[in-house]
Amino acid sequence: MAKRLINPVAKGALLALLCLWAASCATNPVSGRPELMLVSEADEAQIGRKTDADVVKEYGIYDDPQLTAYLNGFCQEIARVSHRPNLPYQLKIVDSPVVNAFAVPGGYIYFTRGILAYLNNEAELVGVMGHELGHVAARHSAEQISRAQLANVGLGLGMILVPELRYVSDLAQFGVGLLFLKFSRDDERQADDLGVEYASKLGYDATQMADFFESLARMEPGSSRSGLPEWFSTHPNPVDREKAVDRKAEEWRQDLGLRNPKVSRDSYLRRIDGLVFGDDPRGGYEEGGVFYHPSLRFQFPVPSGWKLNNTHTQVQIVSAAKDGAIIFTLAAKGSPAEAARAFVQQNRASVVEQSNTRVNGLPAFRMLSQVRSQQGVLAILSYFIQRDGAVYVFHGFTPANRYRTYASAFSATMEGFSEIRDAAKLRVEPKRIRIKTASATGTVRQSLRDFGVKEENLEKLAILNGMGLDDRIQAGSLIKVVEPGK
Numbered sequence: 001m002a003k004r005l006i007n008p009v010a011k012g013a014l015l016a017l018l019c020l021w022a023a024s025c026a027t028n029p030v031s032g033r034p035e036l037m038l039v040s041e042a043d044e045a046q047i048g049r050k051t052d053a054d055v056v057k058e059y060g061i062y063d064d065p066q067l068t069a070y071l072n073g074f075c076q077e078i079a080r081v082s083h084r085p086n087l088p089y090q091l092k093i094v095d096s097p098v099v100n101a102f103a104v105p106g107g108y109i110y111f112t113r114g115i116l117a118y119l120n121n122e123a124e125l126v127g128v129m130g131h132e133l134g135h136v137a138a139r140h141s142a143e144q145i146s147r148a149q150l151a152n153v154g155l156g157l158g159m160i161l162v163p164e165l166r167y168v169s170d171l172a173q174f175g176v177g178l179l180f181l182k183f184s185r186d187d188e189r190q191a192d193d194l195g196v197e198y199a200s201k202l203g204y205d206a207t208q209m210a211d212f213f214e215s216l217a218r219m220e221p222g223s224s225r226s227g228l229p230e231w232f233s234t235h236p237n238p239v240d241r242e243k244a245v246d247r248k249a250e251e252w253r254q255d256l257g258l259r260n261p262k263v264s265r266d267s268y269l270r271r272i273d274g275l276v277f278g279d280d281p282r283g284g285y286e287e288g289g290v291f292y293h294p295s296l297r298f299q300f301p302v303p304s305g306w307k308l309n310n311t312h313t314q315v316q317i318v319s320a321a322k323d324g325a326i327i328f329t330l331a332a333k334g335s336p337a338e339a340a341r342a343f344v345q346q347n348r349a350s351v352v353e354q355s356n357t358r359v360n361g362l363p364a365f366r367m368l369s370q371v372r373s374q375q376g377v378l379a380i381l382s383y384f385i386q387r388d389g390a391v392y393v394f395h396g397f398t399p400a401n402r403y404r405t406y407a408s409a410f411s412a413t414m415e416g417f418s419e420i421r422d423a424a425k426l427r428v429e430p431k432r433i434r435i436k437t438a439s440a441t442g443t444v445r446q447s448l449r450d451f452g453v454k455e456e457n458l459e460k461l462a463i464l465n466g467m468g469l470d471d472r473i474q475a476g477s478l479i480k481v482v483e484p485g486k
């Protein structure tokens with residue numbers, strides 16, 4: 001309510017005044033009004049480059065040059081009709097099953113393979129991409145950073161594993177805190193409006209974006225553990241969002257005299273035929289109390305009852321009581337002993353005991369140390385294991401007074417590190433999206449059954465297709481199914 005006390009003109013004048021003495025001030029590319037901005041365009045580019053490097057490192061890029069080029073084509077087209085056409089826009093596919101799309105300052109746009117699996121036509125794609133470019137055009141991230149700086153809030157939030165072990169997140173050095181900042185509902189509304197505007201200007205049916213928001217709402221949230229936030233956790237849902245999008249779309253349709261706006265379903269679906277769906281076991285999976293990493297060909301046991309979280313750069317395993325954790329990762333460089341020394345230096349650890357050892361024939365360095373954290377003294381058992389020119393690292397953390405409870409679990413996991421011996425464990429393949437052609441006119445339910453979809457998966461598959469099970473489809477229509485990898 002308080003906001004209403006200052007009318008927009010007065011607010012503009014006030015900002016212009018503030019800008020006379022503020023560190024920097026800019027004209028918003030979308031509103032054309034001056035705004036207080038502590039982040040310059042050069043800062044944006046720099047923040048973008050840094051965040052991009054972190055995103056690539058933390059989450060990994062999905063390796064499909066053709067699909068990436070296809071998406072980049074849309075990105076450039078949208079940029080052309082956007083309010084900031086001159087930024088060097090670049091689109092990347094993040095190798096994550098999480099359903100999300102996001103933009104960081106400087107023109108970096110990301111779509112996860114998860115969201116690509118759930119999109120159903122080019123009109124939806126362009127709408128969502130337009131929404132993300134809208135955030136960039138209206139400098140929402142830059143605004144957020146300015147607000148964060150004003151509030152003196154650090155951006156290195158990272159991912160906090162468990163509150164008792166907050167220290168772990170410092171060790172993990174996550175640099176992607178920016179992705180965890182939420183936009184305000186007003187920013188979301190504006191990004192929606194801009195998405196509709198850009199999609200309409202490119203001749204697409206912008207109401208499709210609203211349909212996609214409905215599909216998102218039908219999904220089960222929080223199903224992934226990769227650490228990347230989902231769309232819903234970073235995009236507050238404005239009230240009546242779908243209605244607002246439909247209304248704006250109709251306005252643009254009339255303004256532009258759009259007769260038959262494009263949806264382009266088949267051309268989109270054919271592009272995502274073969275897309276990896278869900279977790280990719282080639283990057284590690286847990287089975288029968290053992291963690292297997294087929295790409296790197298190693299395995300180690302997981303303590304019974306502990307929860308494992310496999311991210312692109314590390315594996316985190318947390319005890320049921322959440323007072324013990326094991327982090328598994330790769331050391332930067334050097335020998336096992338050098339990696340141990342670097343750890344001691346970085347964390348001002350005091351070494352309790354250390355020795356050279358071997359783990360299943362591999363040269364290794366074992367160290368027990370203590371680190372003073374805000375939560376008290378932590379005991380840390382570490383193994384640095386040399387293999388194929390790399391040093392694999394385990395850190396087992398627990399409050400020092402509980403070390404005896406967890407020492408044997410730590411040791412069993414770390415000393416169980418070995419080559420994968422069972423060839424069957426190496427031959428895993430991810431599930432993939434396959435595009436099928438409906439052979440008869442009928443319900444979505446019937447069509448999915450024809451393709452061998454199990455009863456318990458029918459609803460999920462209908463959501464994936466952006467349809468209801470009782471919706472009717474024509475013979476010859478394309479439909480998505482998920483098939484096990486071969």
Ligand SMILES: [Zn+2]
Binds near residue numbers: 131135183188
């Ligand atoms: Zn948004």
